[in-house]
Amino acid sequence: MSSPTSASAAPPAAGPASPHRDDPRPGVVLLLSAGATFIAFLDTTVVNVAFPDLARSFPADRVSDLSWVVSSYAVLFAALLTSAGRIADAFGRKRLFLSSLAGFTVASALCACAPGLPWLIAARALQGATAAGMIPAALGLLLATTPPQRLPAAIGAWGAAGSLATAAGPALGGVLVDAFGWRAVFLINVPVGAALVLAGIRGLPERTGAARRLPDPLGTLAVTAGIAVLVLGLTKGSDWGWTDPATMAGVLGGAALVALALVRSAHHAAPAVETGLFRNRTFATASAAAAFTGASLFGWLLGSPLFLTTVWHYSVLKAGFAVTPGALTSAIAAVAVGKRARPEQLPAVVGVSMAAFAAVSVWSYLALGTDTAFLTLWLPMGLVGGAAFGAALTALATAAARSLPPQQFASGVGMTTTARQLGGALGVAATASVIAAHGIGGAQAYRDVFLVCGVLAAVAALVGTAMARNPVRES
Numbered sequence: 001m002s003s004p005t006s007a008s009a010a011p012p013a014a015g016p017a018s019p020h021r022d023d024p025r026p027g028v029v030l031l032l033s034a035g036a037t038f039i040a041f042l043d044t045t046v047v048n049v050a051f052p053d054l055a056r057s058f059p060a061d062r063v064s065d066l067s068w069v070v071s072s073y074a075v076l077f078a079a080l081l082t083s084a085g086r087i088a089d090a091f092g093r094k095r096l097f098l099s100s101l102a103g104f105t106v107a108s109a110l111c112a113c114a115p116g117l118p119w120l121i122a123a124r125a126l127q128g129a130t131a132a133g134m135i136p137a138a139l140g141l142l143l144a145t146t147p148p149q150r151l152p153a154a155i156g157a158w159g160a161a162g163s164l165a166t167a168a169g170p171a172l173g174g175v176l177v178d179a180f181g182w183r184a185v186f187l188i189n190v191p192v193g194a195a196l197v198l199a200g201i202r203g204l205p206e207r208t209g210a211a212r213r214l215p216d217p218l219g220t221l222a223v224t225a226g227i228a229v230l231v232l233g234l235t236k237g238s239d240w241g242w243t244d245p246a247t248m249a250g251v252l253g254g255a256a257l258v259a260l261a262l263v264r265s266a267h268h269a270a271p272a273v274e275t276g277l278f279r280n281r282t283f284a285t286a287s288a289a290a291a292f293t294g295a296s297l298f299g300w301l302l303g304s305p306l307f308l309t310t311v312w313h314y315s316v317l318k319a320g321f322a323v324t325p326g327a328l329t330s331a332i333a334a335v336a337v338g339k340r341a342r343p344e345q346l347p348a349v350v351g352v353s354m355a356a357f358a359a360v361s362v363w364s365y366l367a368l369g370t371d372t373a374f375l376t377l378w379l380p381m382g383l384v385g386g387a388a389f390g391a392a393l394t395a396l397a398t399a400a401a402r403s404l405p406p407q408q409f410a411s412g413v414g415m416t417t418t419a420r421q422l423g424g425a426l427g428v429a430a431t432a433s434v435i436a437a438h439g440i441g442g443a444q445a446y447r448d449v450f451l452v453c454g455v456l457a458a459v460a461a462l463v464g465t466a467m468a469r470n471p472v473r474e475s
Contacts (some may be wrong), residue, residue, distance in 0.1 A: 002084060002326055015037045026145050026146045026147065026150060026154065027202070028199075028203040028204075029141055029142055029145045029146070029203070029204060029205070030146070030154050030158065031139055031143060032138075032196055032199055032203060032204060033097075033138035033139070033142045033158055034138075034161035034199050035161070035192070035196050036097070036101050036134045036138050036196055037134070037135060037158060037161045037162050037165070038161040038162070038165040039078075039104070039165070039189050039192055039193065039196075040104070040131040040134050040162075040165075040309070041072060041162040041165040041449050041460075042165035042168065042169050042170075042172070043108075043127060043189070044070075044073065044074065044077070044169065044298075044421075044424070045165075045169030045170060045173075045301050046164075046169040046170070046172055046173040046176075046183060046185045047069055047070055047173065048070065048075075048169070048170055048173065048301050048302050048304075048305050049163045049169075049170045049173040049174045049177060049237070049305040049316055049319055049320045049323075049374060050173055050177045050182040050185055050316070051066065051302075051305065051309075052306070052309045052310065053177050053181060053182040053304055053316060054066055054069065054182050055440070057182065058116070058117045059116050060238075062239065062397070062434045062436060063101070063432055063435050063436050063440050064235050064236055064239055064433065064436045064455060065117060065158035066117070066432075067235055067302075067428055067429065067431070067432035068121045068235070069117075069120055069121060069124055070124075070298075070302060070428045071231050071235065071425050071428050071429060071432075072121045072122075072124045072125040072128060073124045073125065073128035073131070073431075074128065074298070074329070074421050074424050074428065075125070075128065075129055075224075075227050075228050075231055075420075075425050075427035076125050076126075076127075076128030076129040076224065077128040077129075077131050077132050077421050078132075078227060078417075078418045078419075078421035078422040078425060079132075079134045079220075079223050079224040079227050079228075079418075079422075080128075080129055080132035080133070080224065081135060081136060081414045081415075081417055081418045081421070082272065082273055082274055082414050082415060082418060083215035083220045083272050084096065084100075084132045084133040084135070084136050084137070084138075085136035085140070085414045086214065086215040086270060087106070087133070087214065087215065088137040088140050089140070089174050091298070092213060093137040093140040093141045093144070093206070093420075094137075094141065094200070094205065094206040095206065096133050096137040097134060097137035097138055097141060097198055097200065097204065098200050098201065098204070099133070100130045100132075100133030100134045100137065101130070101134055101193055101196055101197050101200065101319065102193070102197050103126065103129075103130035103133075103191055103194055103455050104127055104130040104134060104189070105133055105189060105193030105194055105197065106126075107123050107124075107126040107127040107130055108127060108186045108187070108189035108190055108193065109186070109187070109190050110123035110126070111123040111124060111127065111183075111186035112183045112184075112186040112187040112190070113183070113359075114183075129160045135414070135417065137415075137416050138158070139158070139413060141156055141204060141205070142154055145205060159205075164234075168327060169301075170301065170304075170319075170320050170323045170324070171320045171321055171323065171327060171387070172185075172303055172320070172399055173185050173320055173345050174305075174316050174317045174318075174320015174321060175320060176188060176316060176321055176408075177316045177317075177320075177343055178315060178317035179318045185232050195249070197357070214270060214323065215270050215271065215272050216264065216265065216270055216271055216272045218264065218272075219261045219264045219265050219268060219271060219272030219273065220261075220272040222257045222260050222261035222264065222272070223257070223258055223261035223273060225254075225257055225274055226253075226254045226255070226256070226257025226259075226261060227254065227258060227422060227425065228433075229250050229253050229254035229257065230250065230251060230253075230254025230255055230257075230258065230426075231254070231425050231426060231428075231429045232250050232254070232428035233246075233247050233248075233249070233250020233251035233252075233254060234250075234251065234255075234426060234430060234433060235428075235429040235432050235433060236250070236445065237251075237433055239436060261273060270422075273415075274414075274415055277412060277415055279402070280403050280404065280416060282303055282399060282400070282403035282467055283378025283400050283403045283404060283412060283415075283416075285463060285464070285466050285467045286396045286397075286399045286400040286403070286427075286464070286467060287396075287400060287415060287417065287419040288419070288463050289319035289350060289354075289392075289396055289460050289463040289464035289466075289467075290396045290397070290400070290416050290419045290420045290423065290425035291419040291420065291422060292423060292456050292457075292459045292460035292463060293297045293350075293354065293393055293396065293420065293423065293456075293457070293460040293464075294393075294394055294419070294420035294421065294422070294423030294424040294425050294427065295423035295424060295427030295430070295456045296354075296357065296389075296426070296427060296453045296454075296456035296457040296460060297389050297393070297424065297427070297430040298423070298424030298427040298428050298431075299427035299428065299430060299449060299452060299453045299456070300361075300385060300389075300449075300450070300453045301323075302427075302428055302431050302432075303431050303435075303446055303449040303450065303453070304382075305319045305320070305322050305323060305447070306435070306440065307325065307368070307443075307446040307449075308323075308378075309375075310440055310441050311370060311441065311442070311443050312370075312372050313448060322374065322378065322382075323382060325379060325383055325386065326382035326385050326386030326387075328386065329382075329383050329384075329386040329387040329390065330386035330387060330389055330390030332387070332390070333386070333387040333388075333390035333391040333394070334390035334391065334393070334394040336391070337349055337390070337391045337394045337395050337398070338394050338398065341395060341398070343398075343399070343402060344384065346395040346398060346399045346467065347464060347465050347466070347467040347468035348465070348468070349391055349392065349395040349400075350359055350391075350392045350395050350396060350460070350461065351461045351462075351464055351465035352400075352461075353387070353388040353389070353391040353392040353395070353461075354388060354392050354457045354458065354460040354464060355458065355461045356384055356387075356388050356390065357384065357385050357388035357392075357453075357454070357457045358454045358455070358457040358458040358461060359454075360380075360381050360384045360385055360388075360454075361385075361450045361451060361453050361454025361457060362451065362454050363377075363381065364381055364447070364450040364454075365447045365448070365450050365451040365454065368443060368446065368447050368450070369443055370443050384426070388457075392460065392464065393420065395464075396416065396464065397413070399467055400412055400413075400415075400416045401413060401416075427456065429454075430452055431449050431452070434449050434452060435449065
């Protein structure tokens with residue numbers, strides 16, 4: 001539950017200003033950018049608590065199929081972030097921002113009126129694709145219009161919007177689902193998105209980056225299809241069998257397509273993936289740790305409300321509020337690390353935070369059962385887990401951004417977010433497979449989910465600590 005970034009940096013050279021508005025108001029740009037970022041990141045977690053209600057609406061569909069309501073959004077969001085940044089630079093950040101925001105609003109309405117699961121999954125994929133266009137365009141506008149002396153505070157506020165959205169998702173989802181049903185978690189985006197589009201038409205300037213070619217379409221298609229097929233293989237493995245040819249084809253074929261996209265990007269003038277950034281060892285290490293942290297976080301965020309509603313038989317509203325303490329400590333830890341942690345302390349922050357969550361996960365694996373134990377087990381687990389993720393993801397985003405020169409800041413934010421979202425998609429797939437193997441109503445399924453999350457967190461701790469071998473220096 002982190003912000004998209006917590007780093008400060010000087011803005012890149014601004015592109016030509018709009019002839020209709022040469023003197024934009026930075027406060028308006030920040031408000032609109034943060035608002036769009038909020039709803040984009042809100043939709044990564046707000047659906048999780050609606051899973052029991054979705055299962056009742058679509059009783060013929062398995063958990064592994066329902067998980068694609070989360071995965072389809074995460075896959076498209078992760079795969080298109082980098083290429084969307086290039087499109088924004090080439091065709092105009094305002095143009096891409098408003099068109100993506102309008103598309104996101106329409107996709108939200110399509111989700112809300114979905115008559116069946118295939119429709120809902122397709123609409124969620126469209127949501128993810130349009131959200132990917134909103135984030136780099138919003139950041140690019142913010143960097144290009146904010147005076148240098150106000151930029152650190154502006155980026156902090158923009159990042160806090162993503163942190164607050166991810167943290168508030170389960171609680172807000174619980175309120176909406178309890179009062180109106182699962183369709184409300186999508187319908188709420190429609191008036192918000194429409195208001196932001198109308199305000200953006202008048203209040204945003206046009207900005208372009210350095211002249212760039214469009215991102216490689218073949219590479220973009222390969223990385224998007226590869227991630228989707230890989231997640232499909234992992235999600236359906238428990239249904240098809242892990243040695244089934246279809247499962248093997250999904251996992252190996254998806255990995256091969258992603259590898260092809262990376263190789264092609266390394267030799268392309270306008271790559272789909274900015275592989276050149278990985279030559280920076282600190283950035284590469286931070287992005288790898290973000291992927292493992294995202295996998296652990298998304299698995300935990302999906303497994304927690306499902307456990308509360310199916311094993312402890314909490315209402316959706318009660319489950320939403322039961323995960324709120326962790327959301328609060330996540331936001332507090334994210335702000336504290338963003339403001340207080342020095343560059344040389346960031347590897348230790350990641351290592352200690354993820355090790356703490358790994359320990360809490362093992363405790364959950366050993367102690368969770370059918371008897372309710374909110375105060376003695378769930379509350380401390382949530383408090384520690386929320387703080388761990390808030391601190392670790394903020395430290396990783398800060399380390400990645402500070403290791404890059406200012407002109408690569410926006411690309412670096414996109415790549416780190418991509419790594420986190422890709423890890424999250426794989427974490428959701430793993431969670432769905434574990435639950436499907438045991439059955440949605442048994443405590444053992446969730447104990448195993450939390451154990452898997454703990455193992456992923458331990459790997460993230462080790463990888464994050466490795467940043468200490470390449471000290472973080474602010475560019």
